[in-house]
């Protein structure tokens with residue numbers, strides 16, 4: 001009996017070490033989640049605190065590092081953005097629901113959430129996501145399709161939401177979210193992603209490991225800024241509208257916004 005227990009415990013431990021993505025659970029009754037499908041995913045997998053609360057800089061660096069191979073510099077910068085949504089003065093941590101506070105980082109015309117005017121942006125919205133994915137025509141999503149789907153979401157929000165707004169920061173975040181999913185879930189050189197993996201990720205807030213997804217070898221601020229520039233260029237090409245150029249030394253000057 002004792003030996004059986006030891007065997008089962010060992011098998012579980014070895015498989016958890018083997019597959020750090022294996023331990024997935026949606027939020028419990030006291031857990032919080034927010035509008036970022038990736039941070040929700042990392043909490044669901046237990047890379048971030050599972051309850052989604054009081055996330056420290058070390059938590060962010062360790063989660064983005066071990067789950068996705070983000071380097072420390074970009075992880076620290078992203079933590080800073082996240083903390084800017086915590087309503088407590090001089091906060092150093094954040095909870096995932098803080099990210100839903102409208103027009104700090106959270107913005108209208110999301111890819112998988114209704115605008116805050118209509119519903120809680122922490123909650124995945126199938127109708128909104130169906131509009132986004134209707135622009136992803138084949139099994140591989142390319143940069144143009146990714147950009148077109150965002151532009152369509154912007155048009156719809158603009159036409160239907162009487163309070164529609166998009167700040168400069170919101171615009172940049174919108175481009176950054178495309179850069180993020182293409183880089184992290186897709187392939188950087190070709191700026192494409194396998195549609196089934198994207199759909200699974202958005203709809204389940206879970207990493208598509210069973211569909212063959214593996215983490216990048218590393219993602220630095222420069223890698224991310226390069227991808228962001230490609231998304232900005234493609235947006236300009238598709239929409240015909242000028243898009244702010246990406247600043248090399250920061251993520252589109254967001255750094256400056258934070259330290260103002």
Ligand code: HEM
Pocket residue numbers: 035036037038039060068078079081082099100105106107108109110111112113121173177178180181184185
């Ligand atoms: C500490 C790190 C991060 C912070 C603070 C953060 C914050 C946010 C926030 C506030 C939103 C909501 C924007 C909106 O209104 O649509 C968002 C959306 C999003 N995030 Fe994150 N995020 C982080 C990391 C990541 C990473 C690593 C990825 C990689 C795939 C990612 C992918 C996305 C995507 C694809 C969306 C768009 C969701 C939608 O439009 O429905 N995020 N993020």
